[in-house]
Structures are given as structure tokens and as C-alpha cells.
Amino acid sequence: MTRVSGLLSIEVVVDGNQVVDARASGGQFRGFEMMMRGRHVTDAPYFTERVCGICSAAHGYAGALVADRAYHNELPPNGWILRNFILGAEILQNQIRHFYLLSLPDFVEFPPVPPFQGVVGGDYRLGVAATGRMVANYIRAVDASRKCHEMMAAFAGKAPHAHGMVPGGVSVPVTADRVLKCSSLLEETISFLDDCYLPDVETLAGAYPDYFQIGSRPARFYSSGLFRVGPRMDTPLTPSGVLYDGRVEPVDPLFIQEHLRRSWFDEGLPHPAPDPDKPLAYTWSTAPRYRGMALEVGPLARRAVCEASGPPGRTLFPGPGTGTMDRLIARAVEARQIASLIWDLLKTLEPGAPTVAQNPSVADPFVSITVEAPRGTLQHTMLVAGEEIARYNIITPSAWNFSPHDNCGNPGPAEEALIGTVLADPGCPVEVGRIVRAFDPCMSCATHVIRPGRGVKVLAVGQPVGVASSGHDTTQRGVEDARDLGCSRGP
């Protein structure tokens, strides 16, 4: 599949005109968890950034936070403010590029010059004027997203694969010139969002109203809360939780399992190894499940969890729908909110005040954190021996969204969204690309995951709240229980 990050193949089984089964296959495996073993704890941010070139700052943010927790670093205000600013700029870059560079050619007919030649079929519904405006805005989007990376690099050294997020904070001092540069770039970004991105999404939504329905799936979402504030960066700015059956409940990490039946890993504990010839498997992505459920993560999930966690009386989820257009709209609306938020962050920076505070030695050998990346919830888990990484596990947003069928045979979220779709022309299934790209797949991210196996036992130890109250002890038995429970309660 083109216009996705990394290698992704989609297979749909069609009966008549209807998709009756779907498979999402992540085609690449590099094995970052295996590579992390034996490296120094402080290598986590720079090394894990290489997992993903389009959201490297999210891995840098998570990797730096993992190291902070291990060392018990307490960040100075400038440090954690800048971490969030950098992540915010990365998300803006990502969302703008996603909509214009990756998604738009699904809906808008571009002039057939390379690299836009060779499209088969269409279903393009915009008139000449709107099409022209969108194509012009595509070019403006190239500029706008470049400026987001420029703003990020002012404090992060470079992008992709930033240097500024180091254990203990951010390495670049706060100075008036940098704040001014970022303010001016952010102002331009906000104009772009207001003048192009939001109106263009609205135009698409008007022309393709059926896509509020196409790509729908059950409203089951997961968000760990966007941005983290405070010296330990432990307070998310937006609500966290798992939403299903119309309600939000706090996340209990014990209920997160990675199923392997359809993934190219052997299922042996404690260290599942890659098994590229495993029969019946079809992807390098694992299938993370929560209580056996496939949860969608990303901007729509953050919005849904936020709305359902709202003031009393609004605890049920009416919210947006769960269709393709809802995903595109949620991403755009959230981008605008993020722009305002990082604008406020910029104003709270204090020139001359410290940006880094590092403790000298590891205080906590086991750390598990979840943060929000552009595409959704990202979990880094690390076990340390001395100052060396003994185990590292990453569950990426695209592992959630593009997970395969699980051990109970239930499809992953993107697969769910495809199943049931009625194709207007099965010979030219434009719906499939539109549905899938609205999730913003990143397969370089998704496809390197290894279940921690017995390491899950340790997972509970590092979680101060939630686990104890769940009634599960921290033994492997508890994990097995959770796994069984997960399957029996599958959707």
C-alpha cells in the first residue's frame, strides 16, 4: 500500500459487493526490542526515535521519560514544558502531512503528472474550483509541515530524529530569539490550520457525507492522555482511560495482552522469537488487546475518551461517530487545539532558567510509561540491570490500530472498520484505501513488537496505582487470569 509510513498490505475478502473479512499485514520487522538489550539506559530516547521517522519525537519523548523514571529525574519547568512543545510541533507536522500528502489524493483528483500518475478509477466528487484549491493547499501544506519541523528543531536540534530531548529535560536553553522564532512559525502554522486544513476537511466532509458511516467500527477506544506536565511528567493534560460500552474506565495495564497467533512470532514464553515462516500468520504486528477487545487509538480515541470523561451527565459516549470522516475531522480539530496549547506553553518558558536536571544513578530498575504519539497511545516498558537495558518493550499506536486477528479470531480495529463495507465497485475498491489511511498507519512503528512474555509479571510492579485495586496480584497467574478473562469477554 502506498502513502503510508512503512510497508503495509491490506487484503479484503468480498462477498458480492460487501467486505466480509479483512487482513492488515505489516510487512517489515527490524527488532528494536532485541537491539535495545545491553544498551545504556540513556540510549533510549535517541535509539528508539529510529523506530519511526514521521513521529520520531514521540519515541524520543517516551524514551526520555523512561530514562527519567529510571533515574528519578525531576525536570525543571523549562524541561518538561519544552518536551511537550517539541512533541506538539511533531504532532502538528504529522497531522498536516497525513491529511494532505497521504490522505488527500484518496479524495481529490490530482493532475496526472508524476508522482500522481497512474490512478485507476476515482469517485472524485469535488468541483474544479474546490479541487484546484485543495491541490494548491497541498503545496502550502508542504511548506507548513516543514515549518513545524523547523520550530521543533529550534529546541530539538534537528528533525527527524531529534537530539534535544535528553534524560533530565531538554538540552537547548530558553532564549528570547528562540521563543520569538517559534512564536512566529507557530503563528504561520495556526494561519494554515485556520485558512486551509480545517476548511478543507470541512469541504471533504460535505462532499463525502457517506464516509461518516463508511469505516465505522464499535466505539472502543483507548487514550493515555495527551501531554504530560509536572517535574515527573506524570499528569496528563487530557483524560486517560478505556472507552467501551459507552463508558470510560481507568486503564488497568494487567488487562493489556499481546496476542500472537496471527503474527510471525513463536508463541513460546518467556521470549517469543521472530518466526517468519509461521503457518497461518500474516503480519509482523502483534495483536494488543484490552480485556480481549481491539481498541482504537489516535486523535478520534483521544476525543472520544475526552468527551465521555466530561462533566457529570455526559459520561456516556454519544460523541462523534466512528467513521472515516470522523477520524479525519478529529485529527484536524485536535491539531488546532494542540497549536493553541503549545502557544500557551511557549509563553510560560522562562529565559535563563535551567532546562535539564539529571540524577547520577538508576533508582528504579523497572519502568513502564504510556504517552500519546500523533497516532495514539505509545507504551515503552524497560527493565534495567545496573545501567544496562535488560528488556525493552514497545507497544505502538499502529500495533493497536493495525493489529491482526487475535487468538480468539477477532479482527483488529482497522480490519473491523473494513469489514461490512459495501464497495461501489469491487474492481476498484477506493473505499479500502480511504478507510485505512484515515487511521494514519505507520508500519515501521507497528511491526517490531515482541510481547514481554513473563515480563508482564513485572509490569504490575511498576504501576503504583490501578493494579492493586484491580484485585489481581502481580504474579504470572494474575496475568494468565487476565488473559483468559480477556478472551472470554471478547466482543
Add this chain to the structure above:
Amino acid sequence: MDYCDFRDLVTCSGENTTAVLIRELNRFLDQAAKPKPPVIWFEANACSGDSISLFNAAGPGLEQILSSIIDLRYSNALMAAEGPAAIEELAAAATANAGVFVLVVEGAIPVAARGRYGIVSWRGPMGTAGDAVTVASIVEWLGSLAGSVVAVGTCATHGGPSAARPNPSGSLGTSAALGRRDVINVTGCPAHPDWTMATLAHLLMYGPPGLDRWGRPTLIYGDTVHRHCQRRSYFDRGEFATGPGRRECMFEAGCVGPVTHSDCPYRQWNSYVNWPVKASTPCIGCTTPEFPDGSTPFFAPLPVKRPGSPPGGHKEGIRV
């Protein structure tokens, strides 16, 4: 414009010079009355970072690159076509331009397990035997047809992070995978957009650029980071930062600038606003063939992470 001017142009970058670059390029292409050279940009086992980095190009920006400089026949990241139509575009572009097109490879080539660590598409139903179209097979095929091959990013040149130990996917750099010695290597994690464009520009305007022993254009990788670093005076006076975030030389904090060849200190990144040492962090040697294994632990001093390497070169002229 002769070669020397051109070299000045690309080594002292900035908005103005790059504007000149594109004008010169266009004039050259007009003069030669050549059609735009066909380019196939193939993403192997990568993180897409080199594509994203190219999207960050400033003067010529991406739109100018696409409209005026190259004829991008295939790009996984950008093309509008999808599915079988995209694969058809790839096949048509490669066969119609055999011996002429420039193959750009992004990412490493996984060769373990018959290439199944990098699967581009499927011939039959997924998950059945013998059905996967692998990155390795496509790169091999494209490599046999390409007029020239440019590997962009350290994964594509020497394996890079995709081949970091223990390298479970058996990833290789393009030259090693193809057994082809004339691959032009644009190292970097990611490659700076100017490095990619300057290399393509040189190739199109003057033919293959001069290469160093690692196959890298000397116009970019001719000197070490250390040689041109703004913090060199601190180094020479023995004033070393104890960690990131300080203003002294980053050698003790892990800098591998003394053994890393690139023009980062002059060029800088992201519309030329910053680069790692300016950001008060060590250079991690992302343009070296040994990256990343030769650079970790990232914050350990060079003699610790590369025992036997020069102790940091207290004299000018450290070249490895």
C-alpha cells in the same frame, strides 16, 4: 557554472544559494534539452525518516523538486496510485527507463529468512507459503535495471539502525545487498535533504560525484564534524561539558564528531536553524558506516565506546 562554483554553492548553503541552485539546475536541464531524469524512490526496511527529511527541503522545496528537477515515477510515500496500480507503475517505470533511471533506495535490505523481514506485497492470499514479494527481490530487480543507484540514509548505505546488533532481519546496505560497487552513498540518520538533493544534482549535471572510500560524495563528507565545529575552541582549550545542555565541547559527553564526516556544523538542519552540537548535545555519528553500534552508549566518551579509536585527537587531522 563550473565544478568549483557548484561545490561552493552546495557547501555554503542558505536560502539564496539554493535558489541559485535550482535556477542553475533548471537552466542546465533546459540547455541540455533533456527530459527530466526518471527517478524511482524505493522504500525498503526503513522508518520513512529520509523521505520526511526530504519533505523538509527548503529551496528547492519538495514542490520544486517534483515539478522542476526530477521525474519521480515511483515513491511509496507520495504517489497517488495504490495497490496493483502502484506496482504496475513501478514495473512500467523501471522497464521503460531501463539503464537510465536513478534508483534511490531508502532503508536497509533484509535478507535473512529469504527476505521475509521485508514484504512489499503478496501474490496470493496472505500468509500462505511462497507468496510474498520481498523488499530484497524488488531491490535486486530494480538494481539490475537502474542506470545509477543512490542509497539515501545510513540504513540504505550500510545497514544503519535497521541492522543494529543483533540484526535479526539480516539487514544489509544497498551496495552489499546488490553486490554493486558503484552505489552512491548518502549517509545520515536521516540524510539531510540538501545532501540528497546535492548528490542527485551532481549526478544529473556532471555525472557521478567524487566519492570517498565509503562511497560517499566528498563534497558533503570531505571533512569531519570536529574540524568545523563551533565548539572547537573549547576542545582545544580542554573545556569539556559534563553532560548535554552545557556550552562547552561535547567530547566528554559522547561526541563522535572527531571521527564523523559531514558538513553539519556549516549546513545545519531544518531550514538551517540548528544541529546537534549547537543544541548542546553530542554528535552521535549518524553519517558513519558504524552507526549506531559504533556510537552507543551515546553519552559515553569516544574512547569508551570505540576502544582503540584515536583518543579524541588532541591534534588536528584526525581521520579515520
